[in-house]
Amino acid sequence: VLVPYERDPERDAVVQEVQKLTAEERMARLLERLEKR
Amino acid sequence: MSQPRFDPYAILQELERVNTGFVLIGGLARVIQGSDELTEGVDIAPSLNKESLRRLGRALENLNARRVDGQPFDVIELDPEREPVIELTSDAGEIKIVPDPAGTRGYEDLRFRANRERVGHGVRPSVASPGDLVRMMEALDREPDPLLLETMRRVLELERSLTIER
Numbered sequence: 001v002l003v004p005y006e007r008d009p010e011r012d013a014v015v016q017e018v019q020k021l022t023a024e025e026r027m028a029r030l031l032e033r034l035e036k037r
Numbered sequence: 038m039s040q041p042r043f044d045p046y047a048i049l050q051e052l053e054r055v056n057t058g059f060v061l062i063g064g065l066a067r068v069i070q071g072s073d074e075l076t077e078g079v080d081i082a083p084s085l086n087k088e089s090l091r092r093l094g095r096a097l098e099n100l101n102a103r104r105v106d107g108q109p110f111d112v113i114e115l116d117p118e119r120e121p122v123i124e125l126t127s128d129a130g131e132i133k134i135v136p137d138p139a140g141t142r143g144y145e146d147l148r149f150r151a152n153r154e155r156v157g158h159g160v161r162p163s164v165a166s167p168g169d170l171v172r173m174m175e176a177l178d179r180e181p182d183p184l185l186l187e188t189m190r191r192v193l194e195l196e197r198s199l200t201i202e203r
Contacts, residue, residue: 001167008187011184011187011188012191014073014188015071015073015188015191015192015195016195018071018072018085019075019100019195020155020175021068022155022158023069023155023156023164024068024156026068026071026156027068027069027156027157028157030065030068030075030076031043031127033075034043034075034077037075
């Protein structure tokens with residue numbers, strides 16, 4: 001059951017972008033971002 | 038003492054090498070499923086099968102894992118009721134052993150909906166489903182990060198819409 005929540009178009013856009021990546025690309029992206037921090 | 042560099046591949050490779058049963062949960066699972074958060078640890082719901090726990094113990098030993106509180110730790114003696122989360126530090130970063138994640142009935146409950154995901158370096162961990170990851174966040178004692186929760190609900194919606202389209 002999905003609980004209603006307030007939509008945030010910016011968040012939606014980010015999630016949709018990340019969804020285009022493969023699991024491997026998402027892992028690589030995480031490690032890159034940690035490295036740059 | 039400096040923090041060990043987070044190397045999720047080293048942890049996951051070792052867990053797979055010893056062939057222990059586990060489902061990846063927590064921040065890293067959410068990232069693999071599509072969250073854009075930053076996380077520096079590997080959280081797992083382990084199989085409570087004795088042989089699997091022995092193998093997990095071997096993997097943790099090889100990773101030089103020890104409890105963050107400095108207490109001795111024997112994975113065979115896991116007791117979810119006494120200690121629902123065991124926090125470890127290792128040569129490859131933090132590892133959390135969560136035998137009974139909030140809102141679930143543990144490994145046996147999660148594994149049927151989990152997916153084996155190719156995450157690189159030849160590693161294919163079993164990753165908790167977006168639905169279960171949302172369920173865990175919603176069942177936490179503390180208030181979950183609203184941005185994270187919204188993100189994962191959106192991931193779940195997208196997954197469901199893709200499933201319907203297939």
